[in-house]
Amino acid sequence: MATRPMSPSKRVDVGQIINPPFKVLMYGQPRGHKGLFTIGIPSAQRPNTDRIYLFDTVDSIIDKTTESEKEEVTLVIMLCDLNSTYNTHISVNVYNTYQQHVESGFIQIIHTQRSIYPDLEHVKPTFNDTKDRLKWRAKQNVDFSFLMHYSINISEYYIQLEDDVIVASDFVNSIKSHLSISTAWAVLEFSRLGFIGKMFKSSDLEYVASKLMLRYDEAPCDLLLSPIRMDLGQKKSIHSKQSLFQHIGRFSSLKNKLMPSIDNKFKDNANVTFDLYNYPAADDPEASFQTTFETYLNFTTEFAYDNNASSFFWGKTPKKGDTFTLVLAMPQNLTRIVVLTGKKETRNDNLLYTDLECSTFQFGSSETDECGTMFIKLTGLADGDADTLATGTAIPNNVKCLRLRVKRKLRTWVVIREILLYT
Known part of the structure; x- marks a missing residue:
């Protein structure tokens, strides 16, 4: 792969980052067959709160998949906080909480290492973003790239999620129904928000991962999606009529950022209550x-x-x-x-x-x-x-x-x- 400038004094060989064997601590065994799709979930610590949405996300996926569907789906959780102690702590908790599903191969848990990241302190300024936001969004692109590259040969398809979403009822069959559409596609979108619920063919993952890595400091991942899609021959977005993934997080992994957005097209909106979500009782003086x-x-x-x-x-x-x-x-x-x-x-x-x-x-x-x-x-x-x-x-x-x-x-x-x- 080509190289790109990192800062006035430093360059990084992108190929050296994603091509060598992955050095990850992994829980969960690879399956003996190739599944239908892999769900990739990167997860990092969220400042200003002790709330860990990841468990809500995993619980939702487990609850909304049947036993036979669990044979077709693999969930890869990537702990990607820059604090390795936090990653180890959460991975142990995830393993202990979902041991049965980890040992069956339904869930795999991996860690990133700090050495996979390019220089995040000297990200070129774009979109008038603050330095903290530039670093955060650049790291997110690298995280997605790493997770996609790890997931290339697990299943036929790959779906990118975040660690603060819930899934719709019967979402597996809903996704299957879209695989038979007559239109040629490179990306199917099962959510209207950001990079949530975007599905790729595993045969395209190496290309997508490479593009995210090569342009990691140019734009947020959702803005990079459109040129990637067009490079793969798909001119227009293809959205499911009803969204199958709903954002529930309010605290961002970017410090001091509130993220209350929800998807109005979510299939099960009528059955989900979002207001006063997890708020303690207020004092509300007179x-x-x-x-x-x-x-x-x-x-x-x-x-x-x-x-x-x-x-x-x-x-x-x-x-x-x-x-x-x-x-x-x-x-x-x-x-x-x-x-x-x-x-x-x-x-x-x-x-x-x-x-x-x-x-x-x-x-x-x-x-x-x-x-x-x-x-x-x-x-x-x-x-x-x-x-x-x-x-x-x-x-x-x-x-x-x-x-x-x-x-x-x-x-x-x-x-x-x-x-x-x-x-």
Whole structure:
């Protein structure tokens, strides 16, 4: 393979990274037959939380595959954190939790080694991304490449997942039904999100893995997918009508990034509850509300702060500058603030282009101006949600008011499902 520049002073031979025998610690035995498809799941530690979504993902796959289907499917879990101690700890836990499936060959567990990675500290800047994000997305491309290359000869097809998804009911048969389509294809897409649920022919994996490695520092993996697909002769994306994989993670493996996106086309959306997912009971100190949003019928402001998933505030299309303000009866030292918007089943009516702001108690403030004029931005809402723990946001002491401020006119109405405050 060709070489590419790494930094002004360093070059790396890509072939030296992925072509030698893999030096991995592996649990699970290769099967004596070639399966139908391999599911590849890279997994790394997530800052700001102890939550490990990987077990939810594996549980979902196990629950949604029959015993006969487990003979056709191989699940390869790659622990790829740069902390090797963490990788060893999780691999032992995975083995102990799923020992039966590991020993049957249904699950294989592998580790990466730090030596497989090129220089991630000198990634060329693109898309105006921060240095941390550049490093994170470059590492992700290398992780995917390594996992694909390892998986080349296991099955006929390969599906890329992440470690924070659940699968749809009867997903194996749904995938099989797409293998008989008359259109020539290189990539079948069973999710609308990122690189989740993308299926390749194993005969193409070496090419795909090589392209991800050669362009690892140029763009995020999902943006590299389109040129790879076109190189393989497929001009347009081919999506399943219903998505078979749903994203459930909220904490990213990139520090201080919230990832609340869900796939509205997921087959089992009606049977999955996403709101208040794994949140502890909030303290929710006494508060009142002020808003410039036009309230629809009796979906009033109080429903955004009642710790009840079945009720919500519903407002008509917000304008630039509109605000939704929570006024605390007493100033509070808050340890965490969570804001959840959009309809829980579909995430429609999200509060987009909006900042979460706060003001602190000011001595001498009048009763008619409890919040004062000095609001500071805490964080922007991501796909309509905010979580100061996930984003590593510092909250000042003596918070008196919290405000959601719209930065541009929206096209839809807005649902505020819940505001959770922790003291």
